[in-house]
Amino acid sequence: MSQVATMHPGTEPAESPLTPESSGKLGMWIFLAGDAMGFGTLLCGYGAVRYGSADWPNPYQHLGINLTAFMTFLLICSSVTMVKGLEGVKNGKRGTAQIYLLLTVIGGVGFLGLQAFEWTKLINEGLKVFGNPWGASLFGSTFFIITGFHGMHVTGGVIYLSVMLALVSKSTTALGTGWTYNVVEISGLYWHFVDLVWIMVFTFIYLL
């Protein structure tokens, strides 16, 4: 039984997320819940302005579904490489963990590169923050704000995971289920959240 659980008999023994070894994970989950509310509010706002508009363009006719479907596939793949990297840390296999974490970072960089390409293409076709050739002006505003907000999260995730890769590479202690596993798992939560949000963005902004 943990020290915290011992001090507070009402707390679930050992399984409580309030134990010192899992406080970082609890903190990340609380952060992600707050962040999810930010994305949720943006998507609800998107729904409201779209519903109130008489000439909202049909998204999948203008936003290039093939490319974004591939971007979705890339993020899903990077989520798998993330959990495989964490598995490598858990099993003490430094090389495996390094390769999978590197693949995850590459997946994130690839996503950002494709997003930059997509934005450039759409801007050249006339999609601007304050207007577009196809219909309601807010179509461009909501598109750039929501995908841009997500892109900033991906950028943060790439930096975060690069730090984790360096940590796993330079750690002088053996890997396993200790501190290193804990911090890599917490970084993984952030990365999977970025994937999870993209699933919603892809559905609401591109497909619906």
Place this chain on the structure above:
Amino acid sequence: MAEGHASPNYWLIWLYLFILTATEIAVIFTPIVRLLVVIALVSLALAKVTLVAAYFMHLRFEVRTLSLIALTPLFLGAVLIFILIPDHSAVPHKTADSVKVAPAAGHR
């Protein structure tokens, strides 16, 4: 704690996510009623989100407290949608606020 469980088959989860994504693409090109398209796409997205949260984020193997924290924004998002419904009902017409921008030369 999450590290105490046997690892799920992550490649199988990847396959499910891939199939669900392909189904989403197929749905938008299926000639069915718009309402059914919306219901199908939202359901598929929620299924994908559930898979990512349950297996990649290990919520299925964590204590319930973390799941409750994760569900909080979903609940508040639903509340926000209901709060916005009266506003939609109060507006008798949709607004055509479009600002047309000429396509750049050489494109489209």
